[in-house]
Amino acid sequence: MMGRVGLTPLEGIRVLDVTTSIAGPYCAQILSALGADVIKVERPDTGDDGRAWGPPFWHGEGTMFLSANAGKRSLGLSLRDPRGRDALLRLVDGADVFLQSLRPGLADELGLGSDALRARNRRLVYCSVGAYGHVGPLRDEPGYDALMQAAGGLISMTGEPGRPGVRVGSSLIDQGTGTWAALGVLAALLDRDRTGEGAVVDVSLYETAVGYIGYHLAGYLADGTVPHGQGTRFPMVAPYQVFATRDGELMIAGGNDRLFAAICGVVGRPQLVDDPRFRTNPERVRHRDELCEILEDALSTNDTAYWLDRLKDAGVPAAPVADTADVAESPQTEALGILQPLAHPAVPGLRLAALPVSFDGERALHRSSPPAVGEHTVEVLAEAGYGPEEIRALAAAEVIRA
Structure with a gap:
């Protein structure tokens, strides 16, 4: 440019x-x-x-x-x-x-x-x-x-x-x-x-x-929810956070049911799509800990680059966790x-x-x-x-x- x-x-x-x-x-x-x-x-x-x-x-x-x-x-x-x-x-x-x-x-x-x-x-x-x-x-x-x-x-x-x-x-x-x-x-x-x-x-x-903090204020005014630290998790969506891979970390955004199904297919866990705990985003948020433990167990078996290529091929938004040096270069x-x-x-x-x-x-x-x-x-x-x-x-x- x-x-x-x-x-x-x-x-x-x-x-x-x-x-x-x-x-x-x-x-x-x-x-x-x-x-x-x-x-x-x-x-x-x-x-x-x-x-x-x-x-x-x-x-x-x-x-x-x-x-x-x-x-x-x-x-x-x-x-x-x-x-x-x-x-x-x-x-x-x-x-x-x-x-x-x-x-x-x-x-x-x-x-x-x-x-x-x-x-x-x-x-x-x-x-x-x-x-x-x-x-x-x-x-x-x-x-x-x-x-x-x-x-x-x-x-x-x-x-x-x-x-x-x-x-x-x-x-x-x-x-x-x-x-x-x-x-x-x-x-x-x-x-x-x-x-x-x-x-x-x-x-x-x-x-x-x-x-x-606009949407957090809206959430508090709606039902009294007071947000606290969630690490890299996006509080209203699951899975949407950083996962550990075999050699690093990878941010994965599963913002809707279609993307969740694609993630499940990539990591070899297609059965999660029909699991009653994970059928909709509100259910996935409620059962986030269980879901993310399953996904991280799968993702830990291979390297960041391996998963990044496959997630992108499946249309799933994902990015490795970069530091300032990575961004500059x-x-x-x-x-x-x-x-x-x-x-x-x-x-x-x-x-x-x-x-x-x-x-x-x-x-x-x-x-x-x-x-x-x-x-x-x-x-x-x-x-x-x-x-x-x-x-x-x-x-x-x-x-x-x-």
């Missing part, structure tokens, strides 16, 4: 990214890959907190930061200094989107709240990325991905049966919240074309977590072109995941590598009308990093 820097539906849109960590930066990275000019506003001394999160590091650069900040320009600017805030306000006057994840209340304290900025620029789309949301008893509490996995119910239902819950291994809530923020911004920009005015978009980690990953090489002065051989979306068969690509702290300060301030002497004075006062 080829890639392209466009389709660029957001070309001409300027985004001020006043966020740190993952959720907000990931949103801004999406907008950049769709054509927006994203100015990342960072502390002039240390930059985004995510720059220091590691190991692992890649030639000294934090891999977590690299993964969420491609395609941006970095403005090293102190928001604690009135001169720094004045510079940011000048940029607000010509911006389309203001994206912030400051601690609750800080944006208003700094004069950067939605009311203040939209009074200056009525076309501005103002997006807040928060922890628990903008209302409610927890509105002023801070939050991170793992905290929201706990507060939002995910940890309680993740892990092995009878054991303490575990965190999902990726920053699922952060990246999901960043995706929702990008979707909200895009919707607000589309609406602005109709009304001529921007809007205030609010997203939060907690709301994302709640959204991700997978021919499917290579065919999709989702790992994008990017030229970076400090990180030779840099490759990052591009957007998981294609247009007309071509991957949407990042337009540049993640920036150094303050790499674009001078050019951004010059665009805002600052002269060379003013910029030098701000740098000497350590208001900016130039």
Whole structure:
């Protein structure tokens, strides 16, 4: 699959990214890959907190930061200094989107709240990325991905049966919240074309977590079911889980009666189809332990590759359990072109995941590598009308990093 820097539906849109960590930066990275000019506003001394999160590091650069900040320009600017805030306000006057994840209340304290900025620029789309949301008893509490996995119910239902819950291994809530923020911004920009005015978009980690347990919430509201860790089992369907083979592990999805019959045929247990314990999916779920013991006993007699070939020939969805190295080296990953090489002065051989979306068969690509702290300060301030002497004075006062 080829890639392209466009389709660029957001070309001409300027985004001020006043966020740190993952959720907000990931949103801004999406907008950049769709054509927006994203100015990342960072502390002039240390930059985004995510720059220091590691190991692992890649030639000294934090891999977590690299993964969420491609395609941006970095403005090293102190928001604690009135001169720094004045510079940011000048940029607000010509911006389309203001994206912030400051601690609750800080944006208003700094004069950067939605009311203040939209009074200056009525076309501005103002997006807040928060922890628990903008209302409610927890509105002023801070939050991170793992905290929201706990507060939002995910940890309680993740892990092995009878054991303490575990965190999902990726920053699922952060990246999901960043995706929702990008979707909200895009919707607000589309609406602005109709009304001529921007809007205030609010997203939060907690709301994302709640959204991700939607069918579990429906189940609880229906009959009081409270889910707990099931390992790799999908709680509403059987068989649908990872099974041990002779040399590894294999995920098998038997999502309906036809697929169950096919699985039974592949493993040489066709009699299970007419067993009254297993005739329908609800019966199979009720008798899951008995069923899965029978299937695993059969699957343990041969290797993963052997079973995978036969299950696929029978039309049964199945996949070996891959680790990160397997994914990075997978021919499917290579065919999709989702790992994008990017030229970076400090990180030779840099490759990052591009957007998981294609247009007309071509991957949407990042337009540049993640920036150094303050790499674009001078050019951004010059665009805002600052002269060379003013910029030098701000740098000497350590208001900016130039």
